[in-house]
Amino acid sequence: xxxxxxxxxxxxxxxxxxxxxxxxxxxxxxxxxxxxxxxxxxxxxxxxxxxxxxxxxxxxxxxxxxxxxxxxxxxxxxxxxxxxxxxxxxxxxxxxxxxxxxxxxxxxxxxxxxxxxxxxxxxxxxxxxxxxxxxxxxxxxxxxxxxxxxxxxxxxxxxxxxxxxxxxxxxxxxxxxxxxxxxxxxxxxxxxxxxxxxxxxxxxxxxxxxxxxxxxxxxxxxxxxxxxxxxxxxxxxxxxxxxxxxxxxxxxxxxxxx
Amino acid sequence: xxxxxxxxxxxxxxxxxxxxxxxxxxxxxxxxxxxxxxxxxxxxxxxxxxxxxxxxxxxxxxxxxxxxxxxxxxxxxxxxxxxxxxxxxxxxxxxxxxxxxxxxxxxxxxxxxxxxxxxxxxxxxxxxxxxxxxxxxxxxxxxxxxxxxxxxxxxxxxxxxxxxxxxxxxxxxxxxxxxxxxxxxxxxxxxxxxxxxxxxxxxxxxxxxxxxxxxxxxxxxxxxxxxxxxxxxxxxxxxxxxxxxxxxxxxxxxxxxxxxxxxxx
Numbered sequence: 001x002x003x004x005x006x007x008x009x010x011x012x013x014x015x016x017x018x019x020x021x022x023x024x025x026x027x028x029x030x031x032x033x034x035x036x037x038x039x040x041x042x043x044x045x046x047x048x049x050x051x052x053x054x055x056x057x058x059x060x061x062x063x064x065x066x067x068x069x070x071x072x073x074x075x076x077x078x079x080x081x082x083x084x085x086x087x088x089x090x091x092x093x094x095x096x097x098x099x100x101x102x103x104x105x106x107x108x109x110x111x112x113x114x115x116x117x118x119x120x121x122x123x124x125x126x127x128x129x130x131x132x133x134x135x136x137x138x139x140x141x142x143x144x145x146x147x148x149x150x151x152x153x154x155x156x157x158x159x160x161x162x163x164x165x166x167x168x169x170x171x172x173x174x175x176x177x178x179x180x181x182x183x184x185x186x187x188x189x190x191x192x193x194x195x196x197x198x199x200x201x202x203x204x205x206x207x208x209x210x211x212x213x214x215x216x217x218x219x220x221x222x223x224x225x226x227x228x229x230x231x232x233x234x235x236x237x238x239x240x241x242x243x244x245x246x247x248x249x250x251x252x253x254x255x256x257x258x
Numbered sequence: 259x260x261x262x263x264x265x266x267x268x269x270x271x272x273x274x275x276x277x278x279x280x281x282x283x284x285x286x287x288x289x290x291x292x293x294x295x296x297x298x299x300x301x302x303x304x305x306x307x308x309x310x311x312x313x314x315x316x317x318x319x320x321x322x323x324x325x326x327x328x329x330x331x332x333x334x335x336x337x338x339x340x341x342x343x344x345x346x347x348x349x350x351x352x353x354x355x356x357x358x359x360x361x362x363x364x365x366x367x368x369x370x371x372x373x374x375x376x377x378x379x380x381x382x383x384x385x386x387x388x389x390x391x392x393x394x395x396x397x398x399x400x401x402x403x404x405x406x407x408x409x410x411x412x413x414x415x416x417x418x419x420x421x422x423x424x425x426x427x428x429x430x431x432x433x434x435x436x437x438x439x440x441x442x443x444x445x446x447x448x449x450x451x452x453x454x455x456x457x458x459x460x461x462x463x464x465x466x467x468x469x470x471x472x473x474x475x476x477x478x479x480x481x482x483x484x485x486x487x488x489x490x491x492x493x494x495x496x497x498x499x500x501x502x503x504x505x506x507x508x509x510x511x512x513x514x515x516x517x518x519x520x521x522x523x
Contacts, residue, residue, distance in 0.1 A: 055431055082431035084424055092446045101442065105434040153432065 002069065003030040004157060004189055005054065010063035012049055013214075022214035023049050026063070029208055029217060031157070031191060036183065038192045038204030040247070045215040047193040051159045054191070055082045067157070078106060081155030081188075083163045087146035089134035095145050096121065096130040102153045113152065120148045124182060139167045140175045147179055151186060158183060158190040164199065173232060176203060180231040197251075201243045202231040209250055219250050311492040316500065319493035333501060335478040336467060339395065340509070343402030343463035348456055350403070351410030358411070359418045359444065360436065376408035381469050388474050398470030398478075405466035406459040417451040418444050453517045460509045464502070479505075 012024040023046035031037050041047050052058045053065060064071060067079070089098045099117050103109045121127055124144050134142055143163060150158065163179065164172045180203045183190050194200050200207050201223055209219040223243055225234050234240055293313045299305045300312035307315075323329035358365040384401045391397045421444055429439045471480025479498045486494030 057427070057430055078433050084428055084431070086424060088422070088425050088428045090425075090443070090446065092449070102432040105429065105432045105438050105442065149432075 002032075003066075004033050004035075004068065005031040005191075006066040006069070007050070007054070008064050008066065010053065010060045010065060012046070012053065012058065012061050024053075025214040025216050027210075027215070027217055028063075029220065031189060033189055034187065036180075036190050036192065036203060036205045038194065038200035038207045039210060040194055040197055040200045040207060040251075041210030041215060042212050042251070043195050045210055045213050047195075047210065047215075048161050051082065051161050051191065051193055054157075054159060055080050078153055079156045080159060081150040081153060081157070082159045083147060083150050083161065085162050086166045087134070087142040089142055089145055089149075091134055094131050094133060095126060095137065098134065099145055099149045099152055101149055106153060108153070116154070117148065117152045120151060121145075124148065124178075139171050140178065143167065143175045144178060144182070147182060151182075151188075156189065158188045160190060160192040162194050162196075163192075165194075165196075172199075177230055177232040197244055197247055198235060198240075201240060201247070202234045207243075207247065209247060219247070221247070308490075309492060311496050315493045316497045319497050323497075332478055332482055332498075333505070335475075336464075336471065336480065336502075337505060339398050339402060339467045339470070339478065340460075340463050340505075342399055343406065343467055344456075344460050344509075346399070347403045347406035347410055347459050347463060348452070351407050351414060351455070351459075352452065354407075354411045355414035355418060356440065358415045359440070365415065372408055372412055376412055380405045380466065384469055384473050387470075393474040395475075397474040398467055401470040402463050402466030405469070406462040409462070410455055410459060413455055414448065414451065417448045421447050449520065450517075453513065453520060457510065457513045457517070460513055461506060464506055464509070468502070 007027060007029050010024055010027050011022075013020050013022045015021075027050065029037070039047055039050065049058065053060055054067075089095070090101070093101070096117070099121060100109065100114065103113050103117070121130060124147075126141060126145055126148070129137055129141060129145075134145070137145065146163070160179075164176050167175055176199055192200065192203055205223055207219075207221050207223055208217055209221075210216070211218045221243075225237060225239065229237070296310075297313050300307040300310060320329070358368060380401065383404055384397070387397045387401055391400060425443050425447070426439050429442055434442065467478070468480040468483075471478040472484050475481040479502055482498040483495050486492065486498065
C-alpha cells in the first residue's frame with residue numbers, strides 16, 4: 001500500500017546568534033493510511049520539530065517530506081491536523097466557537113461543516129457544554145474539545161504533540177484513552193509524539209524510538225495487541241510489559257553509548 | 259455543625275460590612291470636617307479669604323455660573339475635547355501598534371524614537387503646537403493626543419509580543435496567516451490590556467486637554483482656571499478644579515464599568 005506520509009532522509013538545525021544546533025539527522029520513516037505511529041524519545045530531542053516539519057510550519061534543510069507522494073510543503077496544512085501540548089482553547093470564545101475556529105480561518109463555515117462539528121460535540125459528550133467558556137470545563141473535556149477543533153477540518157493525518165503532558169496523571173490516562181478511541185472511531189491516521197513510553201505502547205500500533213540530539217531513528221517496531229482493546233485495557237496485558245521492557249532497554253542502551 | 263458554620267460565615271460577612279461602612283463613613287466625615295474647617299478659618303480670618311476662598315463662595319460661584327448656563331458650556335467643551343482626544347489616542351495607538359506588530363523591521367526602527375517621545379514632557383510641545391496650528395481647538399486636541407498616544411503604542415505593542423507563541427502556532431496549524439493571527443488571537447487576547455490602557459488614557463487625555471486650554475483657548479475649564487488666576491477670581495479656579503475632579507472620577511468610573519461588562523460578557 002502506498003504511504004500516506006514519507007519522511008525521507010530529513011535533517012534540520014536551529015540557528016541562533018550563539019550558533020547552530022543540530023536537531024534532526026537523516027531521519028526516515030513512513031506512515032500508511034490507518035497507522036497510529038508513536039514516536040518516543042528523550043525530552044528535548046526534537047520530536048516536536050518532526051511534527052512542525054510535517055505540518056509545513058518549518059522547512060527541512062535536507063531531505064524531503066512527501067504527503068500522498070507530493071512534496072508536503074506544496075500541500076498546505078489543511079489535510080494535516082495538529083494537536084498541540086496544551087488545548088489553547090480561547091477564553092473569549094465558548095466551546096462551540098472554539099471548535100469552529102479552524103472552519104472560520106479556512107472560510108469553510110458552511111452548514112455541512114458546522115453540522116459535522118455539532119455532531120462531534122454531541123457524540124463525544126460536549127453537547128451540554130457548547131455555550132460554556134473553556135475555564136468551566138475539566139482538563140479532559142478541554143482536550144476533547146481541542147481534538148474536535150482539529151477534526152473539524154477533516155484532516156487525513158493527525159499530529160499529536162504530547163497532547164496529554166499538561167494533564168495530571170489520572171486525567172492523562174483517561175484522556176489518552178478517550179482520544180485514542182475517538183481517533184480509532186473516526187478512522188484517522190495519526191502520529192503521536194511523546195516521551196512517555198507507556199502512552200506510546202498503549203496508543204500506537206507502530207513505535208519509532210529516537211536517540212538524543214541530534215536525533216536519529218534508533219529502532220522501529222510493530223506493537224500487536226489482541227483486537228478491540230482500548231488503550232487503558234492494553235496497559236493490563238502481559239505483552240504490554242514486554243514491549244515496555246524491550247524499548248526501555250533500547251533507550252537506556254543508547255543513553256549509555258552517548 | 260452547620261449552624262455553627264453558618265454563624266461563623268455570618269460573622270465574617272458582618273465584619274466585612276462593618277469595614278466597608280466604616281471606611282465610607284470616615285471618608286465622608288473627614289471631607290466634611292475639612293470643608294467646615296476651611297469655611298470657619300476663612301470667615302474668622304485665620305486665613306486670607308481673598309486668596310484661599312471658601313467652600314461657600316465656591317458654591318455661590320457655581321450657582322451663579324450654572325444659572326446663566328455659561329458653566330455648562332465650559333464643562334461641555336472640556337468634556338468634548340477630552341472624549342475626542344481619548345477616542346483618537348486609543349484608536350490611533352491601537353492602529354500604530356498593529357503596524358509595528360505586522361512589520362518587525364518597522365518596529366525595530368521605530369522603537370528608540372517612540373521611547374524618546376514617550377519620555378518627553380508633552381507640555382513642552384504645546385507652545386510649539388500653538389505656533390504651528392494656531393491657538394484653537396486643533397492645538398488642544400493634538401496636545402491631548404500627544405500626552406496619551408506614545409504610551410499607548412508602546413504598551414500595546416509589548417502586550418502583542420507577549421501573546422503566547424503556542425496560541426499563534428495553533429492558528430498557523432489551522433492554516434491561518436498573519437492577518438488571521440491578528441484577528442483571532444492578538445486582538446481578542448489583548449482586550450483586557452486595551453481596557454486598562456483606556457483607564458490610563460482617559461486621565462491623560464484630560465491632562466493634555468487642560469494643558470492645551472491653558473495656552474490656546476478662550477473656553478473650557480482649563481481656560482476658566484487660567485482666566486481666574488489672571489483676574490484673581492479664586493472662586494472660578496477652585497470651582498473648576500473641583501469640577502475637574504468630578505469629571506475625572508466619572509470618566510474613570512465609565513471605563514471601569516466597561517471593563518466589568520467585558521469581563522462578565
